[in-house]
Amino acid sequence: MITKKTKVIFTVIGLLLTMVVGFRAAAxxxxxxxxxxxxxxxxxxxxxxxxxxxxxxxxxxxxxxxxxxxxxxxxxxxxxxxxxxxxxxxxxxxxxxxxxxxxxxxxxxxxxxxxxxxxxxxxxNVEHFVLMNNKINTGTIEDIEGNRFSVGPQASGTEQSTVVMMQGLDLTKKDIRPEYLGYDDTISAMRDGRLDGGSLPAGIPTSAITDMYASGVKASVLEVTDEQLNTINQESNSWYRFTIPAGTYPKVDKDIQTIAQPxxxxxxxxxxxxxxxxxxxxxxxxxxxxxxxxxxxxxxxxxxxxxxxxxxxxxxxxxxxxxxxxxxxxxxxxxxxx
Known part of the structure; x- marks a missing residue:
C-alpha cells in the first residue's frame, strides 16, 4: 500500500527529474x-x-x-x-x-x-496563368476575363502580383469571378469543374502545373504578348520576358511565351x-x-x-x-x- 508520504516523495522526485531534464535541454x-x-x-x-x-x-x-x-x-x-x-x-x-x-x-x-x-x-518567378481549354479564345492572359479564376490565397504575393498584372490589362477582380486558392487546390478545383483557371507563379517546373498536364486536366498555360508585358510594367516595372522551354511539362511540345519576376x-x-x-x-x-x-x-x-x-x-x-x-x-x- 502506497502511503501519502510515499506519494509526496515520488512527486518530489518526479519534479526534480523534470527540472534536471529541462536544465540539460537548456544547456x-x-x-x-x-x-x-x-x-x-x-x-x-x-x-x-x-x-x-x-x-x-x-x-x-x-x-x-x-x-x-x-x-x-x-x-x-x-x-x-x-x-x-x-x-x-x-x-x-x-x-x-x-x-x-x-x-x-x-x-x-x-x-x-x-x-x-x-x-x-x-x-x-515564372507566371503561369492557366485556363481550361474550352475558355481559351486568344491564348493569352486576357482570356481570364469573365471566368472563375483563382488569384491565389488571400494576402499572398500571388494575389498581389496577379492583381497588378490584371491592372496592366485594364482588368480588376470585378471582371472575373475570383477565388482564393493555393496551387494544388486550384488544379483540383479545375479538375472537378468548379474553377476555370488560376494564377500559379513559380519556378519551372511547377509541380501543380506538371500534375495538371499529367493528369489530363483539359487546360493550358496562357501566353503573354510583348504589348501585354509593356502595359503590365507600366503598373510596376518588375517583369521581364521568359520562355518556358518545350518539354518542361508533360505533353507540351512547344515553347510557352510568358513573363517572370525575381x-x-x-x-x-x-x-x-x-x-x-x-x-x-x-x-x-x-x-x-x-x-x-x-x-x-x-x-x-x-x-x-x-x-x-x-x-x-x-x-x-x-x-x-x-x-x-x-x-x-x-x-x-x-x-x-x-
Missing part, C-alpha cells in the same frame, strides 16, 4: 541558433527551395550551432509580416512584394518596412551580421546540393545573385559578396555599411 540548446525560412503553399516552388536551403544550413553549420527549418505560409505578403514579428528569420519573397514593402506602396502604403534587407536573388531571399536587418554571412557563404559554397533540390535552383550562381534586386543587401550578405568578388551596385549597399 544543450544554449549555444544553438534556430532560424526559420518562410515560404508559401506546398504545391509551389517556394516550399521545396526553402526546405532545401534549411537542410543545407543545418548540415553544414552544425558545428556553428545553427539549426534551420522551412515553414509553409500564404506567401510573400504574409512572409513580410512573419519577418516583422520575428516568427520567421528569413523569407522568400516575390521581387514585387519586396519592393513594395521597402518603398511603402500598395499594401504597404501605411506600413513601410524599412528594416527589410536582401540576401540574394534565388530564381525567376524571387528573393530576404531577412530583417536585425538578424546579426555573422549569422547572415555564414548563411550566404554556405549557400553559395554548396550550390551543387541546391541544384539537386529543385531544377529552379539551377538559376542560382554568383553571376546572377543580384539580378533584379531592388532592396539593399543585409550587411552580412554584402560582406560575403564583396569577399567573393561580386560587384555590388551602389543602391544595394546596405545603409549600415555606408
Amino acid at each position: 544543450i540548446n544554449k549555444d544553438k541558433q534556430f532560424v526559420s525560412v518562410a515560404t508559401a503553399s506546398t504545391g509551389g516552388t517556394y516550399y521545396p527551395i526553402g526546405v532545401g536551403m534549411a537542410n543545407i544550413w543545418s548540415t553544414h553549420l552544425k558545428e556553428e550551432g545553427i539549426r534551420a527549418s522551412g515553414q509553409s505560409s500564404a506567401g510573400s505578403i504574409e512572409n513580410i509580416d512573419l519577418l516583422r514579428k520575428g516568427e520567421a528569420q528569413l523569407a522568400i519573397l516575390q521581387g514585387l512584394i519586396a519592393t513594395d514593402a521597402y518603398t511603402g506602396v500598395r499594401n504597404f502604403e501605411e506600413n513601410r518596412y524599412k528594416d527589410l534587407r536582401t540576401i540574394s536573388m534565388l530564381w525567376p 524571387n528573393l531571399l530576404a531577412v530583417s536587418k536585425q538578424l546579426d551580421e555573422k549569422t547572415v554571412y555564414l548563411l550566404t557563404k554556405t549557400l553559395y559554397e554548396n550550390l551543387d546540393e541546391m541544384y539537386a533540390v529543385h531544377s529552379s535552383a539551377k538559376n542560382m550562381t554568383l553571376e546572377t545573385a543580384l539580378d533584379g534586386i531592388s532592396v539593399p543587401l543585409h550587411i552580412g550578405a554584402y560582406k560575403y559578396f564583396t569577399e567573393a568578388g561580386v560587384d555590388v551596385p551602389e543602391e544595394l549597399i546596405p545603409p549600415e555599411a555606408k
Whole structure:
C-alpha cells in the first residue's frame, strides 16, 4: 500500500527529474541558433527551395550551432509580416512584394518596412496563368476575363502580383469571378469543374502545373504578348520576358511565351551580421546540393545573385559578396555599411 508520504516523495522526485531534464535541454540548446525560412503553399516552388536551403544550413553549420527549418505560409505578403514579428528569420519573397514593402506602396502604403534587407536573388518567378481549354479564345492572359479564376490565397504575393498584372490589362477582380486558392487546390478545383483557371507563379517546373498536364486536366498555360508585358510594367516595372522551354511539362511540345519576376531571399536587418554571412557563404559554397533540390535552383550562381534586386543587401550578405568578388551596385549597399 502506497502511503501519502510515499506519494509526496515520488512527486518530489518526479519534479526534480523534470527540472534536471529541462536544465540539460537548456544547456544543450544554449549555444544553438534556430532560424526559420518562410515560404508559401506546398504545391509551389517556394516550399521545396526553402526546405532545401534549411537542410543545407543545418548540415553544414552544425558545428556553428545553427539549426534551420522551412515553414509553409500564404506567401510573400504574409512572409513580410512573419519577418516583422520575428516568427520567421528569413523569407522568400516575390521581387514585387519586396519592393513594395521597402518603398511603402500598395499594401504597404501605411506600413513601410524599412528594416527589410536582401540576401540574394534565388530564381525567376515564372507566371503561369492557366485556363481550361474550352475558355481559351486568344491564348493569352486576357482570356481570364469573365471566368472563375483563382488569384491565389488571400494576402499572398500571388494575389498581389496577379492583381497588378490584371491592372496592366485594364482588368480588376470585378471582371472575373475570383477565388482564393493555393496551387494544388486550384488544379483540383479545375479538375472537378468548379474553377476555370488560376494564377500559379513559380519556378519551372511547377509541380501543380506538371500534375495538371499529367493528369489530363483539359487546360493550358496562357501566353503573354510583348504589348501585354509593356502595359503590365507600366503598373510596376518588375517583369521581364521568359520562355518556358518545350518539354518542361508533360505533353507540351512547344515553347510557352510568358513573363517572370525575381524571387528573393530576404531577412530583417536585425538578424546579426555573422549569422547572415555564414548563411550566404554556405549557400553559395554548396550550390551543387541546391541544384539537386529543385531544377529552379539551377538559376542560382554568383553571376546572377543580384539580378533584379531592388532592396539593399543585409550587411552580412554584402560582406560575403564583396569577399567573393561580386560587384555590388551602389543602391544595394546596405545603409549600415555606408
